[in-house]
Amino acid sequence: MNDLYRASEPVTFELNGETVTRSVPAATPLLDLLREDGQCTSVRPGCRIGRCGACNVLMDGQAMPACLIMAWQLPGRRIETVEGLGGDPDFLRVRQALVEESALQCGYCTPGFALSLVSGLRERRQGNPVDLGEAIAGNLCRCTGYGGLKRAVEKHLSPCSSTSSDGGTVSKKQISGEPE
Amino acid sequence: MSSDTPGRIVTLDADAPDGGCPSPELYRRIEGRLGYPTDLFDTPGLLQGAILRSEHAHARLLRVDTSRARTMPGVRAVVTADDVPGLNRFGIVVRDQPVFCEDRVRYEGDAIAAVAADTLAQARAALAAIEVDYEPLSLVTDATTAEQQVPLHEGGNLLTQETFHRGDPEQAFAACAVVVEHDYRTPRQMHAFMETEGGIAIPDDAVGVHFRVGCQSGHRDAEQLADILALAPGQVTVEAMATGGAFGGKDELTVQPAAGILALKTGCPVMIHLDRFESCRAGMKRHPVTVRMTTGCDADGRLLAHRVEAVLDTGAYASLGPAVLENFLDHATAPLYRIGAYSVSGRLVYTNNGVCGAFRGFGGNQATFAVESQLDALARELNLCPRELRRINLRSVDEPGSRHQPVRWTAPPVEVLRQAQASPLWSPEKGSRGRWLTGTGMAMGAQGNGLGDGLPDAGGGRISLSREGRVRVEFGFSDYGQSIGEAITHSVCEVLGCQGSDVEVMLGHSRGPDSGPTSASRSSVLVHGVLNRMLPQWMEAVRRQAAELTGYPGDDLAHGPGGVFHQGRQVLSYRELAEHGRREAMVADASQDFPVAPDQDHPVGRYLQLQIATVARVRVDRLTGRVRVTDLHHITAAGRVIYPPGYLGQIEGAAVMGLGMTLTEDMPAEDGRLRRDNLDQYLIPTFHDAPAQRVDVLDGTPENDPFPVRGVGELGIEAVAPAITAAIEAATGVRIRTLPVEPGVLLTAIHAREVVS
Numbered sequence: 008m009n010d011l012y013r014a015s016e017p018v019t020f021e022l023n024g025e026t027v028t029r030s031v032p033a034a035t036p037l038l039d040l041l042r043e044d045g046q047c048t049s050v051r052p053g054c055r056i057g058r059c060g061a062c063n064v065l066m067d068g069q070a071m072p073a074c075l076i077m078a079w080q081l082p083g084r085r086i087e088t089v090e091g092l093g094g095d096p097d098f099l100r101v102r103q104a105l106v107e108e109s110a111l112q113c114g115y116c117t118p119g120f121a122l123s124l125v126s127g128l129r130e131r132r133q134g135n136p137v138d139l140g141e142a143i144a145g146n147l148c149r150c151t152g153y154g155g156l157k158r159a160v161e162k163h164l165s166p167c168s169s170t171s172s173d174g175g176t177v178s179k180k181q182i183s184g185e186p187e
Numbered sequence: 188m189s190s191d192t193p194g195r196i197v198t199l200d201a202d203a204p205d206g207g208c209p210s211p212e213l214y215r216r217i218e219g220r221l222g223y224p225t226d227l228f229d230t231p232g233l234l235q236g237a238i239l240r241s242e243h244a245h246a247r248l249l250r251v252d253t254s255r256a257r258t259m260p261g262v263r264a265v266v267t268a269d270d271v272p273g274l275n276r277f278g279i280v281v282r283d284q285p286v287f288c289e290d291r292v293r294y295e296g297d298a299i300a301a302v303a304a305d306t307l308a309q310a311r312a313a314l315a316a317i318e319v320d321y322e323p324l325s326l327v328t329d330a331t332t333a334e335q336q337v338p339l340h341e342g343g344n345l346l347t348q349e350t351f352h353r354g355d356p357e358q359a360f361a362a363c364a365v366v367v368e369h370d371y372r373t374p375r376q377m378h379a380f381m382e383t384e385g386g387i388a389i390p391d392d393a394v395g396v397h398f399r400v401g402c403q404s405g406h407r408d409a410e411q412l413a414d415i416l417a418l419a420p421g422q423v424t425v426e427a428m429a430t431g432g433a434f435g436g437k438d439e440l441t442v443q444p445a446a447g448i449l450a451l452k453t454g455c456p457v458m459i460h461l462d463r464f465e466s467c468r469a470g471m472k473r474h475p476v477t478v479r480m481t482t483g484c485d486a487d488g489r490l491l492a493h494r495v496e497a498v499l500d501t502g503a504y505a506s507l508g509p510a511v512l513e514n515f516l517d518h519a520t521a522p523l524y525r526i527g528a529y530s531v532s533g534r535l536v537y538t539n540n541g542v543c544g545a546f547r548g549f550g551g552n553q554a555t556f557a558v559e560s561q562l563d564a565l566a567r568e569l570n571l572c573p574r575e576l577r578r579i580n581l582r583s584v585d586e587p588g589s590r591h592q593p594v595r596w597t598a599p600p601v602e603v604l605r606q607a608q609a610s611p612l613w614s615p616e617k618g619s620r621g622r623w624l625t626g627t628g629m630a631m632g633a634q635g636n637g638l639g640d641g642l643p644d645a646g647g648g649r650i651s652l653s654r655e656g657r658v659r660v661e662f663g664f665s666d667y668g669q670s671i672g673e674a675i676t677h678s679v680c681e682v683l684g685c686q687g688s689d690v691e692v693m694l695g696h697s698r699g700p701d702s703g704p705t706s707a708s709r710s711s712v713l714v715h716g717v718l719n720r721m722l723p724q725w726m727e728a729v730r731r732q733a734a735e736l737t738g739y740p741g742d743d744l745a746h747g748p749g750g751v752f753h754q755g756r757q758v759l760s761y762r763e764l765a766e767h768g769r770r771e772a773m774v775a776d777a778s779q780d781f782p783v784a785p786d787q788d789h790p791v792g793r794y795l796q797l798q799i800a801t802v803a804r805v806r807v808d809r810l811t812g813r814v815r816v817t818d819l820h821h822i823t824a825a826g827r828v829i830y831p832p833g834y835l836g837q838i839e840g841a842a843v844m845g846l847g848m849t850l851t852e853d854m855p856a857e858d859g860r861l862r863r864d865n866l867d868q869y870l871i872p873t874f875h876d877a878p879a880q881r882v883d884v885l886d887g888t889p890e891n892d893p894f895p896v897r898g899v900g901e902l903g904i905e906a907v908a909p910a911i912t913a914a915i916e917a918a919t920g921v922r923i924r925t926l927p928v929e930p931g932v933l934l935t936a937i938h939a940r941e942v943v944s
Contacts, residue, residue: 045226049219059866090219102218106209107209109835112840113429115380118217150432153839154835
């Protein structure tokens with residue numbers, strides 16, 4: 008093992024609005040750096056190969072898996088996790104959409120999905136057309152079958168729905184006896 | 188319910204029930220504030236543990252030398268089989284799996300040793316320094332010939348075999364106008380919960396060991412762990428924390444034995460969290476099934492005879508395999524249909540192919556895949572519509588079940604079929620020419636609730652008033668995202684006339700009430716039954732206390748939002764009751780046996796039955812053979828819906844899991860090696876693979892039905908696979924009987940047909 012893995016060096020970056028310095032080996036994944044002191048446990052390992060999105064963070068506003076970001080890449084970067092987005096309008100809109108549609112079950116993957124959606128909404132506000140389905144194509148959920156996520160995206164987060172709850176509701180259909 | 192009551196049908200959406208507020212639990216989860224067992228890094232003095240897994244699928248263990256590992260930096264303890272304080276075995280049905288192997292390894296994930304160190308990197312470095320000498324033994328890799336191979340356990344490789352009989356099948360086959368015989372295979376599916384197996388063990392000098400883990404039965408795990416750790420049952424506490432998915436894969440013990448031994452050895456809390464590579468290699472899987480089915484009917488399509496010969500590969504250890512075999516066979520008798528005579532037999536064998544156990548569907552969905560495919564094959568032979576063939580043979584609600592046991596449906600099966608027949612998915616899709624072949628197919632499935640077959644199956648709960656004045660409801664069930672807390676809260680609010688914020692639900696603590704395992708779709712039934720028993724007692728006790736405190740007669744008091752009311756006016760809040768009343772007098776406990784058929788001396792099968800019909804529409808790519816499921820429409824008859832978003836999510840989630848099993852998911856074993864090691868090779872459905880889904884609930888249970896609530900955690904997976912393969916057949920003319928559907932195989936078959944025609 009070389010020094011990338013062993014010798015600790017200070018790295019300074021912005022985490023949820025605060026400047027932080029951590030002394031870690033340069034090859035430490037951001038995933039471990041955020042979790043191991045118990046500070047940002049919403050960033051969760053699912054595969055450690057960048058496939059599942061459970062460890063997503065926003066790096067300079069872009070959703071990225073924290074398992075693939077190494078400590079040496081961090082200086083000067085702005086990292087956000089859901090712990091720091093309590094007042095962020097895009098996050099609040101995403102949160103409301105997920106709640107309205109019960110788009111989660113166990114919730115382990117949910118912060119990662121939320122960050123992918125926030126990243127998409129931010130990009131859209133900068134004038135880029137963004138398909139939010141594409142934005143979450145790299146996030147895996149094993150519980151829901153994506154039904155609630157689909158409804159959240161289509162009903163509450165589409166470009167024409169400006170607020171969180173204006174997406175209209177599917178009417179509850181009740182039929183007695185014979186089907187139509 | 189009489190057989191001509193059609194019941195009412197409702198298309199589900201995700202709105203909170205009765206316009207209520209969404210559960211606060213959802214916010215906690217989205218904001219990352221729910222701590223999972225593998226998030227507990229703030230536990231003081233926490234060490235990291237890691238497990239050494241076998242390099243061979245089958246070998247004699249000649250030497251395990253941990254001397255160098257013990258001297259490595261940061262290492263606090265290294266443990267092997269010699270360090271297991273009590274019984275070095277575990278297993279829910281048969282205790283045949285070693286915590287740490289003594290002299291032999293039987294699969295690649297077998298545990299040999301474990302290390303606790305200050306950091307995970309140090310623990311892993313120490314694992315690499317453990318020297319192990321193996322003498323490889325010959326492998327048992329083919330389940331169908333396992334019994335002729337070298338025995339992996341005393342008593343040979345046939346763990347168990349079972350046959351269900353009815354009538355005289357040979358005679359019945361002789362009378363058939365048409366007989367179809369086919370072989371089916373289903374994959375070794377992986378649970379692929381997003382939170383892999385993990386948790387922490389905390390030693391406690393006075394008490395023993397406290398586990399905070401992802402698991403499915405705190406009480407049962409505590410019993411097994413006490414035996415392993417040589418502690419009295421009261422010295423082991425298991426807190427089944429809210430966990431990131433389970434689906435059966437956390438039913439058996441996972442990291443707990445190693446973490447517990449390391450915690451006792453070091454005197455420190457120890458976390459073990461398998462990474463995905465280790466989870467793929469060592470974790471439970473679904474039993475792969477190889478089955479031959481022979482089914483015959485008369486010229487009118489009436490089923491007369493059915494024969495099933497199945498082999499289930501349980502891998503190196505039994506786990507819940509024997510119970511899976513029973514449920515497989517139960518479903519292989521075709522519970523929805525009248526069949527005059529059958530012989531349904533299966534063998535459960537040991538191999539070196541990983542280890543298999545509980546998985547949503549529990550053998551039932553594997554059987555239903557084959558049964559429903561057989562019906563389609565008969566319909567084709569008779570040139571009859573597959574729906575018509577089903578209609579002719581479906582049981583009525585007044586008939587006994589396929590094993591001649593009393594059963595209780597919530598709607599007539601033929602009505603479920605009728606709803607499926609009316610699905611909009613049967614209308615042809617526009618523009619389906621050219622590259623894309625489209626087709627629609629359907630299948631039906633039945634599923635019973637509860638452990639079945641007369642197994643002990645009780646569950647209990649408790650209700651009390653917390654110090655802060657909230658209605659505290661405790662059950663032993665685990666929360667892995669199935670909305671059980673929300674369903675309990677909703678039911679309690681309905682009876683007490685209170686709000687969700689008045690109620691606190693506490694789940695999964697082995698010191699709390701024992702509700703039995705969170706499996707077999709049993710929780711909803713028991714929650715409903717137990718609440719019905721204990722809520723009236725508790726309300727009475729609270730009113731008595733309120734009467735003492737206020738002077739009003741108890742009979743004039745009523746429960747309402749936030750407290751107790753007299754003539755429509757709140758006279759005491761729950762908080763005031765908690766402050767001034769005797770809290771110990773405001774407790775009610777109840778438990779009940781899982782509902783089984785009345786007057787049955789030797790119960791077989793399951794009494795409470797559910798049904799589903801799934802209609803699937805697919806598009807098959809003629810260039811690649813890839814299948815895309817565009818729509819799934821489910822009709823469920825599974826009793827009353829308590830919490831609509833939870834019900835909807837269970838059906839949709841299970842269906843997409845079934846879609847994965849049908850199209851992409853398999854963990855193939857070659858020479859005892861599982862060939863996929865992470866989620867880049869083992870492909871579970873993504874957002875773009877998920878079809879549009881619709882769930883219609885058909886419920887004919889009358890108001891006074893004693894069992895109006897059923898568990899739907901497994902129902903959604905039951906009929907998905909045969910519905911998809913039926914749709915593929917409708918699109919291409921090719922029937923696939925080996926899952927997952929290989930695009931290359933399908934493409935070759937499509938081209939072969941095109942050449943012929």
